[in-house]
Amino acid sequence: QVQVVESGGGSVQSGGSLELSCAASGSFHQIVEKGWYREVAGKAREMVAKLGLGGLAMYADSVKGRFTISGESARVYLEMSSLTPEDTAVYFCNVKDTGAGDYWGQGTQVTVSS
Numbered sequence: 001q002v003q004v005v006e007s008g009g010g011s012v013q014s015g016g017s018l019e020l021s022c023a024a025s026g027s028f029h030q031i032v033e034k035g036w037y038r039e040v041a042g043k044a045r046e047m048v049a050k051l052g053l054g055g056l057a058m059y060a061d062s063v064k065g066r067f068t069i070s071g072e073s074a075r076v077y078l079e080m081s082s083l084t085p086e087d088t089a090v091y092f093c094n095v096k097d098t099g100a101g102d103y104w105g106q107g108t109q110v111t112v113s114s
Helices: none
Strands: 002-007 010-013 018-026 029-040 046-052 057-059 066-072 076-082 089-097 102-104 108-113
Touching: 002 102, 018 029, 018 046, 018 089, 018 108, 029 066, 029 076, 046 066, 046 076, 057 066, 076 089
Parallel strands: 010 108
Antiparallel strands: 002 018, 018 076, 029 046, 029 089, 046 057, 066 076, 089 102, 089 108
């Protein structure tokens, strides 16, 4: 069984910063991708940032230059700065492994007020 646990969400004013953390534990194969997604009620879940093999990072256009993803082993972090109300969402950590495992955390709420 694999567990993915996020932490670090909260409320912040526009222009502020937050850092999210995620830790995966349990029995999984080699991790090939880990990253962050977000979801707003009524909209599809979208990729925010992800790390592939070799540490190659990809970002959604809407967060480039403001968010930074990093990680090691079975942990992944998301540093978010210059937050705007449009960043308000539930943020989910995702881990994929070589055994076709696709694991999600429960999500952490990020609320940015204007």
